[in-house]
Amino acid sequence: MGYTHYYRRKPQLPKKEFEAFIDDVFKMFSKANLPLNVKAINPKLLHFNGVGDNAHEDVYIGIKEEKQEYENQDDPLVFGFCKTAMKPYDKYVVAVLILAKYHFAPEDFKISSDGNASDWEAGKNIVNKLFGYGCSFDKVASSEDIKLDDCIAFLHPKKQEKPDKTVILPKSTPEEIEYVR
16 A cells, blocks of 8 residues: 555544644644645645655545545544655654644544654654654554554643734745635
């Protein structure tokens, strides 16, 4: 299947937490040090990819997502994934997943990955630098078992500035990305 990150999440994420998550992602993307193709970032949807040779599969995390036909309909969580092929934008995918784990309750958003602890270092460092929190990984038993659920408890929220106008993300697409609140 290729190098992939996986998540399982509730079909409807809490509005307040989703908006705080989007605020942090917006701040992170505004300081990105490589081009990102941000297709949507608003209180209902995050949708992005890398650019050119740095792109692989889109990341899509909406406040509401429905199960696909192939999913176990008895499982209350919705399955999602993103193959990054370890391209440079992978560090932002990892950072977004860490931000999701921070903002949503453990039962609302679960993560796993084909990567090991060292594969998550760049994303963790982005989150640590911008927000002062992250997660140190111990040795991973298998490639299916990077789980952040058990190491998020020590994190504490910080009040973040909220952008209030249209901005152009650095090294991003030439179109303006509108942040709607």
